[in-house]
């Protein structure tokens with residue numbers, strides 16, 4: 001459900017793994033192009049989609065008889081989108097979140113929004129997370145992800161549905177850890193991008209990635225995640241992949257800010273979803289509720305929403321009071 005970059009690539013992945021797939025898109029030109037030319041030119045120009053991958057504008061048609069309902073809309077529109085689809089959801093389907101964000105206002109993870117809106121138990125809600133830059137996976141480069149579900153059987157079913165000769169899926173029952181890893185790395189990637197835009201090199205990027213991982217782990221521990229998850233694909237894997245890649249929308253967004261563009265200018269040139277831009281405030285609120293220090297997230301929110309100059313944000317991070325490397329977990 002969602003024919004943007006990631007929804008289309010996961011549809012391709014599922015089809016390559018042998019599943020029957022119907023992709024719902026909201027734009028007729030995108031749906032027609034997938035059906036008639038096997039291409040999604042706006043989001044994945046030049047990528048040939050597999051035979052048998054059908055697209056439709058009709059959500060009921062996409063949902064009919066589905067074993068898995070994979071959701072790939074922007075995190076902040078999920079609640080509204082899903083509430084319209086609820087009457088057509090197959091009663092036994094496993095709902096799969098492909099999204100990496102936290103809902104503003106409620107601070108809910110995507111799997112929590114799905115449980116609430118679709119009124120399904122957590123055993124039937126899975127997440128699919130990892131270091132997956134859409135275009136790279138679309139071209140069949142070797143990649144991997146984690147299928148997370150509290151019901152190990154459903155995690156294994158999702159694993160089986162997504163394994164291809166170029167893609168490996170692992171399982172996990174730590175849904176909280178997988179989702180926090182995916183959502184908060186976007187905020188860290190914004191900060192890394194800002195540092196790149198300011199002209200800083202690999203040492204500064206490595207510093208931000210590593211201390212970013214420390215703050216993701218602190219939040220995760222407070223929310224009941226398994227700390228080991230953050231050393232895995234949905235944690236360190238996705239954090240490193242996103243923060244180091246010029247393909248990342250979040251890192252690119254931050255880089256444009258670091259180069260001196262205003263927030264309005266960067267929003268105007270960003271054609272796809274950079275989830276960290278909105279989720280950073282929800283992450284920060286979650287951290288405050290749980291008394292967790294997240295200085296990188298705080299700085300990103302300061303720059304985006306409270307008029308803090310980027311250089312000042314950087315100075316405030318580097319001049320924090322001396323600390324042991326590991327604290328608060």
Ligand SMILES: NC(=O)c1ccc[n+]([C@@H]2O[C@H](COP(=O)([O-])OP(=O)(O)OC[C@H]3O[C@@H](n4cnc5c(N)ncnc54)[C@H](O)[C@@H]3O)[C@@H](O)[C@H]2O)c1
Pocket residue numbers: 002003004005006007026043072073074075077081098099100101132133134135271272273275
């Ligand atoms: N692109 C990636 O590499 C990648 C990888 C892993 C996870 N994700 C996650 O997948 C989710 C979707 O990202 P994406 O990359 O596909 O974004 P995208 O911007 O490429 O596509 C978003 C899709 O949602 C649709 N959309 C926008 N507003 C909508 C609304 N109000 N109602 C319904 N549909 C709407 C757009 O038309 C588009 O089809 C995000 O949470 C992202 O973090 C993306």
Ligand SMILES: O=P(O)(O)OC[C@H](O)CO
Pocket residue numbers: 100130131132133134186189238241242247248249250251273274275
């Ligand atoms: O382009 P981004 O920044 O949304 O990152 C894409 C994926 O989440 C990377 O795993």
